[in-house]
Amino acid sequence: MVAEAWLNAALGGGLGLLIGSFLNVVVYRVPAMMYRDWLRESSDNLMAADPAYGVQTSLWDLVFGSRKPVPPPPQLYASAAAVGKALDALAPLDLMRPRSRCGHCGHAIRWYENVPVLSYLALRGRCAGCHGRISPRYPLVELATGLLFALCGWRWGLTPLALAWAVFAALLLCQFLIDMDTQLLPDSLNYLLLWSGLVVAALGWTVPLELALWGAVAGYLVLWGFFHAYRLLTGKEGMGYGDFKLLAALGAWLGADHLLAILLLSSIVGALLGGAMLLVGKLAHKDVPIAFGPFLAGAGLVCLIAGPNEVRHLVPFAFPFSLR
Ligand SMILES: [Zn+2]
Numbered sequence: 001m002v003a004e005a006w007l008n009a010a011l012g013g014g015l016g017l018l019i020g021s022f023l024n025v026v027v028y029r030v031p032a033m034m035y036r037d038w039l040r041e042s043s044d045n046l047m048a049a050d051p052a053y054g055v056q057t058s059l060w061d062l063v064f065g066s067r068k069p070v071p072p073p074p075q076l077y078a079s080a081a082a083v084g085k086a087l088d089a090l091a092p093l094d095l096m097r098p099r100s101r102c103g104h105c106g107h108a109i110r111w112y113e114n115v116p117v118l119s120y121l122a123l124r125g126r127c128a129g130c131h132g133r134i135s136p137r138y139p140l141v142e143l144a145t146g147l148l149f150a151l152c153g154w155r156w157g158l159t160p161l162a163l164a165w166a167v168f169a170a171l172l173l174c175q176f177l178i179d180m181d182t183q184l185l186p187d188s189l190n191y192l193l194l195w196s197g198l199v200v201a202a203l204g205w206t207v208p209l210e211l212a213l214w215g216a217v218a219g220y221l222v223l224w225g226f227f228h229a230y231r232l233l234t235g236k237e238g239m240g241y242g243d244f245k246l247l248a249a250l251g252a253w254l255g256a257d258h259l260l261a262i263l264l265l266s267s268i269v270g271a272l273l274g275g276a277m278l279l280v281g282k283l284a285h286k287d288v289p290i291a292f293g294p295f296l297a298g299a300g301l302v303c304l305i306a307g308p309n310e311v312r313h314l315v316p317f318a319f320p321f322s323l324r
Pocket of ligand 1: 102104129132
């Protein structure tokens with residue numbers, strides 16, 4: 001039995017290393033793809049302010065009214081058209097295209113330079129083309145994904161449940177890094193996490209479906225409430241809508257009774273991460289706003305590592321109600 005658990009961990013770990021390599025691409029490209037889409041929408045929307053653009057009523061009038069018209073600024077269409085044209089000229093960007101390249105010299109990365117962790121070690125952290133430094137973050141993300149997948153294989157064997165939790169881990173890892181990098185939490189990943197959490201509950205693999213549903217609803221509402229209370233009291237915005245959706249997704253996976261523990265763990269993760277960043281000098285001073293998403297994602301990963309059913313032993317006082 002023990003030997004089998006280690007074999008499952010090794011198989012999970014191997015798959016995790018490969019998926020980790022793909023997650024590096026996701027983390028790097030999804031925010032760029034999102035921003036490209038936003039620019040395209042902005043350009044299209046500004047163009048639609050022009051009655052000559054082909055929209056029956058100028059959409060500009062929906063906002064500024066047509067009775068006492070505020071005319072669009074003169075450069076508006078020219079700027080919007082220029083942005084649209086610049087976007088048209090770009091090469092396609094998605095998770096498959098273009099091939100991965102060195103950020104310094106554009107050297108196309110060959111398959112044997114893309115073996116998780118090993119290639120980085122063999123190349124001593126440098127590009128084969130220009131010998132420019134490759135960030136150690138890439139192998140570290142591969143390693144982290146490998147370890148998380150190994151844990152899933154070890155705990156749940158080679159089962160669909162192990163795969164489900166591996167997906168959970170992969171999506172949280174992406175949100176953790178993307179929010180750190182860009183202060184964005186892509187809806188595409190948040191919704192995938194939310195829907196998959198509800199589906200695995202409906203399949204009877206995780207928590208009772210009712211707990212998952214209320215976890216999603218309450219997770220969203222709790223942070224939504226915090227957000228508006230904080231804004232009323234201080235006039236500032238402490239977090240974003242992506243944070244509400246991420247907690248909703250965690251509630252779907254772990255159940256409503258875990259929400260308090262997740263929030264508690266996220267503040268601990270936040271204190272640890274913030275302290276570490278202060279130490280390495282990444283935060284100039286304490287007032288810099290830091291994204292909340294990495295703490296939530298970190299708390300979700302702590303729940304997975306501790307064991308979704310064991311979290312209540314880790315922080316017993318965060319479970320005042322017995323919901324099952
Ligand atoms: Zn290079």
